[in-house]
Amino acid sequence: MSGTFKINKMRFLSVAAGITAAIAAVFAIAPLAPANASASGSAPDTQQRTRVIQLVGKQTQIEDIDLGKEGVGLGDQRVVAEDLYRDGKKVGDHSVICTTVHVNPGQLQCVGTFALPGGQFTSQALLHLPAPSSVDVAITGGTGDYRNTQGYIRTTPAGETERQLTVHIKR
Numbered sequence: 416m417s418g419t420f421k422i423n424k425m426r427f428l429s430v431a432a433g434i435t436a437a438i439a440a441v442f443a444i445a446p447l448a449p450a451n452a453s454a455s456g457s458a459p460d461t462q463q464r465t466r467v468i469q470l471v472g473k474q475t476q477i478e479d480i481d482l483g484k485e486g487v488g489l490g491d492q493r494v495v496a497e498d499l500y501r502d503g504k505k506v507g508d509h510s511v512i513c514t515t516v517h518v519n520p521g522q523l524q525c526v527g528t529f530a531l532p533g534g535q536f537t538s539q540a541l542l543h544l545p546a547p548s549s550v551d552v553a554i555t556g557g558t559g560d561y562r563n564t565q566g567y568i569r570t571t572p573a574g575e576t577e578r579q580l581t582v583h584i585k586r
Contacts, residue, residue: 465566466584472497472509474576491515499529499580507531513542520544525552534559538568548572554584 476496483490492514499507511527521544529536536557542550549571557564566584573579 464586466582466586468501468582468584470506470580470582471500471573472570472578472580473500487515487518487521489515489518493523499531511538516541527552531561534561536561536564 474495474497476494478494480492480494482488482492492512495511495513497509497511498505499509508530509527511525513523513525516522516524523542523544525540525542527538529538534557537555538552539555540550540552549569552568552570554564554566554568563586564584565586566582568583569581571579571581
């Protein structure tokens, strides 16, 4: 049973990492066009001032940390670093730490930070295992160009080390 949990935990954590990355990249790229203008890869909603940006997160490092008793247990962590891409160009970095908060059924508390030109923003989610095919992660705060950001990131796996990130940002 712990082997199945470990596999599902890894898939789920990869999804979580991708979601967080997408949110940060959106506002760093926002200066490419005014909030109510159309830009390649983004579709603004002028009534709600919502911007949707498509990103790709590519893992550069990952480490599972087994704390306490051997095997999956409370407090175990997965640390992930990713590069963020838009239209094939690197636009930022993303890091996320997921902590096991419930073993059976599995639950992970994930907190991430996106670093983009113009500022950073954070994201957070409580993930339930087994992982669904996509996960929505809340944007929880930011600095610089992202200081008043709200919204969420939808992350969908696109292979073992990549994910599609659809960032929905409101201002």
